[in-house]
Amino acid sequence: MLSKRIISCLDVRDGNLAKSVKFVDTKDIGDPVSTAAKYYENGIDELVLYDITASSDNRNIMLDVVNKVASRIFIPFSVGGGLRTVQDCTNVLLAGAEKVNVNTAAVANPNLISDTAKVFGAQAVVLSMDVLEVEISQKIPSGYEVVTHGGRIHTGIDALWWAKKGQELGAGELVINSIDADGTKEGYEIRLTRKIADSVSIPVIASGGGGKPSHLHDVLTEGGADAALIASILHYNEYTIKEIKDYLSSRGIKVRKT
Amino acid sequence: MIAIIDYDAGNLTSVKRALDYLGIQSRITPDPDEIMTSERIIFPGVGHAASAMNTIIKRGLDQALKESYTKGTPILGICLGTQIILSHSMEGNTDCLGLIKGDCPEFKPENPRLKIPHMGWNQIRKLSDHPILDNVDPGDEFYFVHSFYPQPHNPSSILAVCEYEIEFPSVIGCNNLVATQFHPEKSGPAGLRILSNFSSWDGTIC
Numbered sequence: 001m002l003s004k005r006i007i008s009c010l011d012v013r014d015g016n017l018a019k020s021v022k023f024v025d026t027k028d029i030g031d032p033v034s035t036a037a038k039y040y041e042n043g044i045d046e047l048v049l050y051d052i053t054a055s056s057d058n059r060n061i062m063l064d065v066v067n068k069v070a071s072r073i074f075i076p077f078s079v080g081g082g083l084r085t086v087q088d089c090t091n092v093l094l095a096g097a098e099k100v101n102v103n104t105a106a107v108a109n110p111n112l113i114s115d116t117a118k119v120f121g122a123q124a125v126v127l128s129m130d131v132l133e134v135e136i137s138q139k140i141p142s143g144y145e146v147v148t149h150g151g152r153i154h155t156g157i158d159a160l161w162w163a164k165k166g167q168e169l170g171a172g173e174l175v176i177n178s179i180d181a182d183g184t185k186e187g188y189e190i191r192l193t194r195k196i197a198d199s200v201s202i203p204v205i206a207s208g209g210g211g212k213p214s215h216l217h218d219v220l221t222e223g224g225a226d227a228a229l230i231a232s233i234l235h236y237n238e239y240t241i242k243e244i245k246d247y248l249s250s251r252g253i254k255v256r257k258t
Numbered sequence: 259m260i261a262i263i264d265y266d267a268g269n270l271t272s273v274k275r276a277l278d279y280l281g282i283q284s285r286i287t288p289d290p291d292e293i294m295t296s297e298r299i300i301f302p303g304v305g306h307a308a309s310a311m312n313t314i315i316k317r318g319l320d321q322a323l324k325e326s327y328t329k330g331t332p333i334l335g336i337c338l339g340t341q342i343i344l345s346h347s348m349e350g351n352t353d354c355l356g357l358i359k360g361d362c363p364e365f366k367p368e369n370p371r372l373k374i375p376h377m378g379w380n381q382i383r384k385l386s387d388h389p390i391l392d393n394v395d396p397g398d399e400f401y402f403v404h405s406f407y408p409q410p411h412n413p414s415s416i417l418a419v420c421e422y423e424i425e426f427p428s429v430i431g432c433n434n435l436v437a438t439q440f441h442p443e444k445s446g447p448a449g450l451r452i453l454s455n456f457s458s459w460d461g462t463i464c
Contacts, residue, residue, distance in 0.1 A: 001421060003379040003399060040446070045379055071275050076401060076444050096271060098444065121304065123375060123403045172377070201373055226378070256379045256399045 003256045004220045005045040005227035006244060007205060008234055010035060012081075013052045015061040017235070030235070033068045039234065040073035042241045043258025047073065048101060048175075048229065051081030063095045070096025078126050084109075089116045093124065101175065103128040104148040107155055107162075110169055117170030126205075127171035131159045131192060132179045144192050151179040163196045174200065175229065177207035185211025185232065188219035197224030205229055213239060213247035220253055260284040260457065261296035263323075263339075265303070265313045273302045273336065273453075276443040280450060282457045290322035298457070299326055301437075303338030307362065307406070308350025310338055320355055327357050327435055332461035334390075334453075335437030340408050340430065343437055349406050358432050360410035367423045375405045382428045382440070386417040388463060390436045390455045391429065398448040400428070400440035408439060434461030 010032050011018045017030040036047055049069065051062045059082065066079055079092040080101025089100040089112075100120075106112045106127060117125045129146050132154075136143040144159035163174055176196050178189035188209045197204040203226035206219040210230045219225045233239050242258045249255055262273055264286050277284040284300070285292070293299060301323065303310060314320050323343075327333060335343050342354045347362035354362075365374050379399040384391050400420075407426040410416060417436070420428035428439045436456070442449035 001380065002376070005378055043446075070272065071279065074272075074276050074279070074443060074450055075446050094271075096275065098272070121306075123304075123377060172375070203373055203377060226373070257397055 001254055002226075003045070003254045004225075004248070005205075006216070006241065006248075006255065007046040007048060007227050007229050008039050008044050009048040009050055009207070009229050009231045011050045011052050011231070012062060012065055015065055018052060032065050033072060035235070036069045036077075037072040039241065040075060043245065043256070044075070044241050045256055046075055046227070047077040049077065049079045049097075050101065051079070053082065063091060066092055066095040066097055080126070080128055084112070086112065086115045086119065089125075090119070093120060099124050099126050099173070101126045101128045103130065106166070107146060107148060107157065110165065113166060113169040113171050117172070122170045122172035122202075125171050126173045126175060127163075127166035128175035128177060128207075129159060129162060129166075130177050130179050131189075133189075133192070142195060144195070147179060159192070160195055160199055163200055167200045167202050171202065173203045173205060175205045175207050176225075177229075178209060181209030182207075183232070184209050187211065187215040188223060188225075188228065190219055190223040193219055193223035193225050197226075203227065213244045216244060217248055217251050217253060220248070259296050260298040260300055261293045262286045262300045262302060263293060263319060264288040265310060265317060265319055270302055272441075273300055273443045276450060276453055277457070280454055280457070282453070288317055288319070290318045293319070293322045294326055294331075297331070299323070299331055299333045300336065300456075301333060301339035301343070302336040302443075303342070304403070305338055306350060307338065307341055307347035307354065308352040310342060311352050311354060314342070314355075323355060324357065327433075330434045330461050332456065332459050333435045334456045335435070336443070337404060337439060337441055340437035340439050341406055343435065344408055344410065347406060357435055358410050358415055358430060359412065360408060360415070360430075362406045362408055364406050365422065365424075365426075369423060372423055375403055376407075376422045377403045379445075380420050380422065380440075382418040382420045384418045386431075388417045388429075388431060388436065389459050390431070390452060391418065392455050393451050394448060400438070400442070400445040400449060402428075402440045404439060408437070433463075
């Protein structure tokens with residue numbers, strides 16, 4: 001039986017580690033390479049490096065970070081943020097990542113998913129979507145809308161439709177990031193995660209709102225998620241990976257031992 | 259020196275990086291002569307069986323592998339490499355190298371909630387005390403990403419199994435050849451132990 005995965009997300013800006021709260025007021029809190037290595041040694045199952053660098057001039061700094069991380073950790077990791085073309089995806093995969101995380105650019109150009117999957121396989125393409133709860137309408141029947149630019153831009157796309165479309169285009173996994181829950185540490189968006197997990201056959205990774213181990217338990221059971229992303233609770237040493245996994249294990253969830 | 263066979267099958271560098279980290283010398287190479295003269299061979303891979311076989315034959319790597327196997331060079335197959343050492347794969351319905359007699363069927367789970375590919379961390383159960391599995395403990399988990407699985411004809415070639423609705427072979431081997439369906443280079447400390455075991459294995463089974 002597969003274990004549920006605990007994945008940590010490291011936001012990287014200009015080569016430094018950052019954690020956003022509701023995607024504004026980011027502050028740098030450390031070095032991504034040594035943090036990645038520390039989490040690896042402490043038993044994280046997978047990592048995401050998310051490039052939130054504003055200027056495209058600094059993209060090469062990110063490739064350097066990817067390369068260094070790949071030489072220090074021996075678990076799968078993906079890279080996202082600012083990947084607009086198949087060439088951008090190729091660059092990070094050649095730098096040592098297993099998977100790419102596409103988000104905004106895939107909304108504008110869905111072929112980015114299929115074109116990348118054709119070259120590297122579906123397992124290499126993760127579709128990440130930022131989702132905001134909105135009023136149910138004809139256009140957004142699920143009541144969840146895909147947004148971009150940290151929630152500032154509404155796309156008019158229904159999140160449930162987009163999740164299914166992403167799978168059809170060849171994404172191998174989905175990250176469902178709730179903008180409402182992100183940074184709140186009050187728990188994942190269970191209802192949203194469940195809706196999507198019930199509608200697709202690829203793994204679903206819940207993101208946004210993880211503040212304590214019971215939140216992970218809830219989204220991995222009630223929410224139907226295959227994996228949960230955590231960030232600030234690790235970055236600020238509120239819980240260790242072992243504490244989280246021991247808790248989940250004690251509540252009957254199969255996780256990889258640390 | 260370990261030769262890592264380059265047949266354009268994605269992510270060769272991750273195996274190399276893991277060996278570098280362990281201080282084990284290796285070189286990524288598409289050259290049949292270099293492969294045949296190396297001490298050990300790793301046959302990695304991510305990709306599609308039929309298209310991989312095309313490249314392998316075009317580069318003369320099939321002969322290099324067969325000759326190296328015959329003369330006793332320790333060989334480690336990983337993921338797609340594990341599937342291709344069998345006689346046949348259902349992925350693209352293609353004939354493969356046939357170093358171990360067997361086939362490679364596709365997962366067809368009865369439970370609709372079981373996702374394919376089988377992707378993530380899963381435990382293996384040892385059926386053999388093969389040197390490659392030294393210090394691999396019962397609770398150890400490994401990272402898998404695959405939709406097809408190796409099925410040798412001879413049950414004695416199955417060294418470990420893994421459960422995903424069915425029990426399927428996760429480590430297979432015969433003589434100086436051993437192969438894992440999971441990715442040891444992506445399986446944390448337990449995976450690194452397997453690479454380390456391979457680097458000191460002389461190709462014989464005690």
